[in-house]
Amino acid sequence: MLDSPIQEIKDKIPILDLIQDFVQLKKAGTNYKGLCPFHSEKTPSFMVSPSKQIWHCFGCGLGGDVFEFIKQTENVEFGDALKILADRAGVELKKPTLEQIQTDKKKDVFYEINDQAAKYFVKVLWESNTGSEALEYLRKRGLNDQTIKNWQLGFAPDDYHYLENYLAKGFDKKDIEVAGLIIKRDEGRGVRDEYFDRFHDRVMFPIQNLHGQVVGFTGRLLHDKADTGKYVNSPETPIYNKSREIYGLYQGKQVIKKENRAILVEGNMDVIAAHQAGFTQAVATSGTALAEQQLNILKRFCENLIFAFDSDAAGSTATKRALELALNASFNVKIANLGGAKDPDELIKRGIGLWQKAVEGAGSFLDFFFDQTFRQFDAKTVEGKRAISKELAPLIFRIADPVTKAHYIRKLAVSINVAETAIWDIIRKLTVPKTIREAKPLFHKSRKEMLEDRLLGLTINLGDKQFLSQFSPADFRDDNREIFIGLNEGEPNSTSSKFQLLSFAAQTQMQEQQLDAKQELNKIAAELKKLIIKEQMQELANKISEAEQAKNKTAVQELSKEYVLLSNQIKNF
Numbered sequence: 001m002l003d004s005p006i007q008e009i010k011d012k013i014p015i016l017d018l019i020q021d022f023v024q025l026k027k028a029g030t031n032y033k034g035l036c037p038f039h040s041e042k043t044p045s046f047m048v049s050p051s052k053q054i055w056h057c058f059g060c061g062l063g064g065d066v067f068e069f070i071k072q073t074e075n076v077e078f079g080d081a082l083k084i085l086a087d088r089a090g091v092e093l094k095k096p097t098l099e100q101i102q103t104d105k106k107k108d109v110f111y112e113i114n115d116q117a118a119k120y121f122v123k124v125l126w127e128s129n130t131g132s133e134a135l136e137y138l139r140k141r142g143l144n145d146q147t148i149k150n151w152q153l154g155f156a157p158d159d160y161h162y163l164e165n166y167l168a169k170g171f172d173k174k175d176i177e178v179a180g181l182i183i184k185r186d187e188g189r190g191v192r193d194e195y196f197d198r199f200h201d202r203v204m205f206p207i208q209n210l211h212g213q214v215v216g217f218t219g220r221l222l223h224d225k226a227d228t229g230k231y232v233n234s235p236e237t238p239i240y241n242k243s244r245e246i247y248g249l250y251q252g253k254q255v256i257k258k259e260n261r262a263i264l265v266e267g268n269m270d271v272i273a274a275h276q277a278g279f280t281q282a283v284a285t286s287g288t289a290l291a292e293q294q295l296n297i298l299k300r301f302c303e304n305l306i307f308a309f310d311s312d313a314a315g316s317t318a319t320k321r322a323l324e325l326a327l328n329a330s331f332n333v334k335i336a337n338l339g340g341a342k343d344p345d346e347l348i349k350r351g352i353g354l355w356q357k358a359v360e361g362a363g364s365f366l367d368f369f370f371d372q373t374f375r376q377f378d379a380k381t382v383e384g385k386r387a388i389s390k391e392l393a394p395l396i397f398r399i400a401d402p403v404t405k406a407h408y409i410r411k412l413a414v415s416i417n418v419a420e421t422a423i424w425d426i427i428r429k430l431t432v433p434k435t436i437r438e439a440k441p442l443f444h445k446s447r448k449e450m451l452e453d454r455l456l457g458l459t460i461n462l463g464d465k466q467f468l469s470q471f472s473p474a475d476f477r478d479d480n481r482e483i484f485i486g487l488n489e490g491e492p493n494s495t496s497s498k499f500q501l502l503s504f505a506a507q508t509q510m511q512e513q514q515l516d517a518k519q520e521l522n523k524i525a526a527e528l529k530k531l532i533i534k535e536q537m538q539e540l541a542n543k544i545s546e547a548e549q550a551k552n553k554t555a556v557q558e559l560s561k562e563y564v565l566l567s568n569q570i571k572n573f
Contacts, residue, residue: 005082005086005091005092005093006067006082008089008091009066009082009085009086009089009091010053010065010066012089012090012091013066013085013088013089014050014053015048015049015050015053015054015055015065015066015069016032016048016050018066018069018070018088019048019055019069022037022069022073022257023035023036023037023046025048026044028047029511030049030050030051031047031048031049031050031508032047032048032050033045033046033047033048034046034048036057036059036060036062037073037257038057038060038062038072038300039057039059039060039303040260040303040304041059045057045058045059046058046059047504047505047508049504049508052500052504053065053066054497054500054501054504055069056501056504056505056508058505058508058509058512060445061445061449061450061453062445063501063505064497064501065497066085067081067082067085068081070084070085072300073300074210074211074300084211106175106238107238107239109171109175109179110175110178110179110237110238110239111213111214111215111239112171113167113171113175113176113179113181114179114181114206114213114214114215114216114217114239115213115214116166116167116170116171117163117167117179117181117214117217118152118154118204118206118214118217120154120163120166120167121152121154121155121156121204121206121217122149122152122153122154123154124154124155124156124157124162125148125153125154125155125204128157130155130157130158131154131155131157133222134155134203134222135148135155137203137222138153138203141269141273141345142273142276142345142348142349143272143273143276144276147272147275147276151205151206151251151272152206152214153203153204153205153206153272154203154204154206155202155203155204155222156197156199156200156201156202156204156219157200157201158200158201158223159197159200160196160197160200161195161196161197162197162200163181163182163197163199164176164181164182164195164196164197167181167182173195176195177195178237178238179237179239180198180216180217180234180235180236180237180240181197181198181199181217181234182195182196182197182198183195183196183197183198198219198232198234199217199219199232201221201222201223201225202219202220202221202222202232203219203220203222204217204218204219204220205217205218205219205220205247205268207234207240207245207247208250208251209239209245209250210249210250210253210297211250212250213239215234215237215239215240215245216233216234216237216240216242216245217233217234218231218232218233218234218247218268219231219232219233220268220269241293242285242291243291243292243293243294244291244293244294244297245294246283246284246285246294246297246298247268247271247283247284247285248271248272248275248282248283248284249283249297249298249301251275251280252275252280252281252282252283253301255280255281256281256283256298256301256302257301257302259281259302260302260303260304261281261302261303261304261305261306262281262282262283262298262301262302262304262305262306263279263281263282263283263305263306263308263336263359264282264283264284264290264305264306264307264308264309264322265282265283265284265308265309265343265344266284266285266309266310266318266343267284267310267343267345268284269345270282270284270308270343270344270345271283271284273344273345273348273349274344274348274355277348277352277355278352279355279356279359282308282344283298289318289321289322290318290321290322290325290326291325292325292328292329295325295326295329295331296329298331299329299330299331303330303331303332304331304332304333304334305326305331305332305333305334306333306334306335306336306359306362307319307322307323307333307334307335307336307362307365308335308336308338308344308358308359308362309322310342310343311338311340311341311342311343312342316372319335319368320369323335323365327398333365334362334363334364334365335362335363335364335365335368336358336359336361336362337358337361337362337363337368338358339354339358341354365395366392366395366396366399366408369391369392369395370392370408370411370412370415373388373391373392374388374415376391377391379415379416379417384416385416385417385418388412388415388416389412389416389423389426392408392412393412393423393426393427393430394430396408396409396412396423396427397427397430405427409423409424409427447531448528448531448532448535449477451524451527451528451531452476452477452480452528453480453502453505453506454505454506454509454520454524455467455468455521455524455525455528456480456483456484456487456502457502457503457504457505457506457507458506458510458517458520458521458524459487459521460487460492460499460502460503460506461503461506461507461510461517462517462518462521464518464521465487465488467521467522467525468484468487468488470525470529471484471528471529471532473485475528475532479498480498483496483498483499483502530570533566533569533570534570536566537563537566537567537570540559540562540563540566541563543555543559544556544559544560544563547559
């Protein structure tokens, strides 16, 4: 895309107007301040500059222009953020390539097909005799008529061609097939080019993406049939990725962001029942086990999760798997006790107060798994003690707070009647899986990234590059390396958005904290250099370990000398 529509969008959408739709801001001098929407904080560290048209958070390090803000809040790439803001600004984007036009047109067709299918299912539910039984079923499940309408619930009649014939009036059958709503009959049966409806005799739950577009469906069988699954879901399509969509997130995202928590349940009915009861933070996966991509999307809106999965064995397994993924993604996790109810929907029917108590009283995931594990194994036998330790030790190991960790180690030791030292020995031998060690926080920049930003920002504001001499371009990540080189050579691109963001962030922080910029620059340069040396020492330590395993004494000696030199450098800081 050319710069012209980008600048036109920026001119038409003041950053303050945009961000105030998401964040409560108060004037702070020439800027505005509020609580960051991307991480949990009690003291505001999120700043917006109307004059520079940029924002920055001093807590998590994120910042940028209106496009970066939409990318973060809506979990989209730049191209989608551009379209969202262009629509808001009323800006017509430059014509894309022929291939892009064809792809976008096809996606628009699939969105329209799903939208028309949703309307068709709703019409059948409310206006036909065949839908009356399904409507009564939903009412008996405790849903009022307004809720049924709000969620666009519908009914697919027990016929194999109703939807096909309805949609074929306006769409090509091949497109309807790709959209996942009809299936092409096997040609081996002697019938050519004939299709039939994927959904029939099912209560229909439309699945909406973050923008409210219908991208797929879940169909719940109305009459039980042999060899037929109770639930059928749309297949993967060009607009529907099961691992990305979260049922109920479109309806609940603002409340989830405001309260900084989401309630994760299993079924569509659980979500709808919770929303009807006033708990609009409830969401569910769409016909699949919880996926990392779904957690990445949820992380855009909150840092806290409450699991309220079904209380059967399958629900317990799902809870454990989801817990591991959520902990890897740095969520704070609690688990709701459903008190004997098989699922949230049933508990809500028993009483909204009971559901509220379960949500508000959700406890530590460790307490949940303690109870579950001790029900599963006999703590009086040696085999049971080993099994219990094997299940719970890795979960205790994952606790960062030392006091909390010590508490659960003592609890486990007492519960299986062994010495605490035995549990400590098990914990100390555990290691974080490599995939977890390499995982980066989803929002917070690393300490090194934040130090880079502050070093360059202060250098820009002071016009003093003496502290840069101890670094090399390789010490900086890609988006900062260009600025580092420009400052060193005396030819920085001062008009770039990143240059202006670094300058704004450093200048504002100095004013907010009333720091001496020169002293702060010296301090940051020293800390960054020390951190870089530590990273180099870690790399050398890994190489020394590899050389020792290979019994390469010469390499061990040379690498050890380098390690000692770096170690001596660290002492100077």
